[in-house]
Amino acid sequence: MQSTPNYLWQMDDILGQGATASVYKARNKKSGGEVAVKVFNNVSYLRPYEVQMREFEMLRKLNHRNIVKLFAVEETGSSKQKVLIMEYCSSGSLLTVLEEPENAFGLSESEFLIVVQCVVAGMNHLRQYGVVHRDIKPGNIMRLIGEDGRSIYKLTDFGAARELEDDEKFISIYGTEEYLHPDMYERAVLRKPQQKVYGVTVDLWSIGVTFYHAACGSLPFIPYGGPRRNKETMHKITTEKPHRAIAGVQKREDGPIEWIYELPVTCRLSMGLRVQLESILPNILEADQEKCWGFEQFFAETNNVLQRMVIHVFSLPQASTHRIYVHTYNTLQLTLLGTLATNDHKQESVAEILRCSAGIFLDLVSKQTGVAPQSQRYFYEGHYYSLDPNLQVRDVSRTTEQNPLVMMSSECYDLMGVIYRDPAFDYPRFLPTVDVMSDCSTAKSVLSAVYQTLRVSQALIKCQEFILRGTYWLIENMNAECRRIFENKSSVLSILTCLKNTEGRITQLCSSVYGGSPEVGELQEQGECRRKLQSITNNLSSCSRASEKESILGLMHLEVTKFQDQLQADTSIQRMEHCLQKMQLIYKQFKKRRLQPRLVYNEEQIHKLDKINLGTWAKKVRSIFQDEVVQKYQESLAGHSNRMRLASDVQKHLILVSGYLGACVRDLGSYEESANCAVDRLAQKIQQMSLVPSTKSPPTSYLNQTQVDLALRMLQLRDQMKTVTCELEQNNSVIERLGVTSSPGV
Structure with a gap:
């Protein structure tokens, strides 16, 4: 049993362990409330004193719903060793969630959106204080269940964090290798000398890998034998990745790398959300720091997705289910496009109009189904549902997964049905020997x-x-x-x-x-x-x-x-x-x-x-x-x-x-x-x-x-x-x- 003046914990009640510290579940001596105690090991004290104190000072000034709270910094009774008393997240981490068998192919759509919302909000708070985390990964995103039964995810482990403005650079190396930016990976993992400096966008690379992992249940970059066994190929995959690719896999030893541009069919996300995610991932999984998005654009694009309303649609002619992500202030169909044939627009104006049309409900349905907007007819709860193209999306009846709008058309279409991969491919066989x-x-x-x-x-x-x-x-x-x-x-x-x-x-x-x-x-x-x-x-x-x-x-x-x-x-x-x-x-x-x-x-x-x-x-x-x-x-x-x-x-x-x-x-x-x-x-x-x-x-x-x-x-x-x-x-x-x-x- 270990203790500080106000808290106590047992050494076998460990929640997690890292290179410089271990985290235990502890209790308040007076109230009995549960907290998490971060205890540093001897390795951590070999670091410079200002580095040791950085996490204390960092957590003191951060205060956000999606960042683990620091309650106190106390000393143990015997060694006078400083420990952090922090908020206890009872449901483990995002990594814990992803390691559950039911999430082997990624999170459900609703849970994934919660992860994105929480991480984006937490990172936005960090950037407001000029903080770069430098060790974003599922294991450092803690989870607890709110009063409404929904998950709340919180960023934690600020041992590698430091203050850094958008235009500043750093040279020190921190992080977990599967989630490291390729430039940092080359120096930290491959131990190759280099003169490169790193900016705040290295966190965006780690976020991109984390989002892909959460969406698919697996890492995006996998050399033959795994990332930890084939480090040279791992670096090759991440540095040679084409711009629009979001993943790369090597399926045989010394074999070619198979570049992946879309999320796999086994992913549990709908087509409507996949399209949004597939437009974000290539721009943050970018090895060239000059070509990578900045945080301002990242926040703008992710919030653009998070602020959208979902309309559930079932296409009866094609027997297919769709989720349409559209802003509530949009109308159901863009009327400006009709003016393009009669008015002389500059190329920039046309591009802007076309860009805006991507958020319009009937046009989005058409993109997913191939049914032209003018041919779409809808039923809702058994009755014909008239959709005025000038109606705002917020005024459309609320749909759910179990109660969607049912779309009809007078034309016959090829059946789409449910797109899936036969799960029989995923059933492994046990080895005859006993190996627990x-x-x-x-x-x-x-x-x-x-x-x-x-x-x-x-x-x-x-x-x-x-x-x-x-x-x-x-x-x-x-x-x-x-x-x-x-x-x-x-x-x-x-x-x-x-x-x-x-x-x-x-x-x-x-x-x-x-x-x-x-x-x-x-x-x-x-x-x-x-x-x-x-x-x-x-x-x-x-x-x-x-x-x-x-x-x-x-x-x-x-x-x-x-x-x-x-x-x-x-x-x-x-x-x-x-x-x-x-x-x-x-x-x-x-x-x-x-x-x-x-x-x-x-x-x-x-x-x-x-x-x-x-x-x-x-x-x-x-x-x-x-x-x-x-x-x-x-x-x-x-x-x-x-x-x-x-x-x-x-x-x-x-x-x-x-x-x-x-x-x-x-x-x-x-x-x-x-x-x-x-x-x-x-x-x-x-x-x-x-x-x-x-x-x-x-x-x-x-x-x-x-x-x-x-x-x-x-x-x-x-x-x-x-x-x-x-x-x-x-x-x-x-x-x-x-x-x-x-x-x-x-």
């Missing part, structure tokens, strides 16, 4: 592969759920559109019947007025009216196949319902999780045995059985994945592809029918105008013939019976035309609905 260290490492890799298999399985099943949900919404909305078309057709037929009766009465009255010999102009007009009525009749007959399409939708609905029932009854995820729980218990035993110098006979036999059982559980997980999850997913995609073709056919037919009905309504309106003109001319002709003194007064006694009959028929025709006009006015909504694209899924 090697077996524990292999068990960890097997467990990591099972976690990855489970995540891929969940993504495949979620994709099927979205497919069925979106298809159901699409069918329901197309059914509703079919019903609207039938209603519109009935309205048009009713008006058409009335107009046909009117047309017959006009013809009879015209024959009576002109004595069977109408003027040539009147004859032509009557012929044109009849042609319009025939055109309307023909168009309506073309709408008859809508009922056939409704039957197709009914069959699709039954099929979707059947698959939904099957998906709800699926237990593959639960069975895989059961296997994982059994494997976790075995892995815990492996970690315990790893600490033993050797196993006695009985323990060795149990260890062998555990290896067999671990392999059996892993084999069962692979079998469930390949024989059930993948097979059902592929069947689902095949069925979805067929349904999308049928839906596209129905949508196109509905557009056609809507066009026919729209033409009918326009012709009805045109005919009604022509008929009114014809009635007016007949009335004028009757007046000219002195059949009636006025169309507003009843016929007088001096008219003969034929003249009275013509007048009455004229008045009846007028009343009928008023009725038709009234019906057309009441059905203006028909014209309006048919004047735009009718189906929301189109």
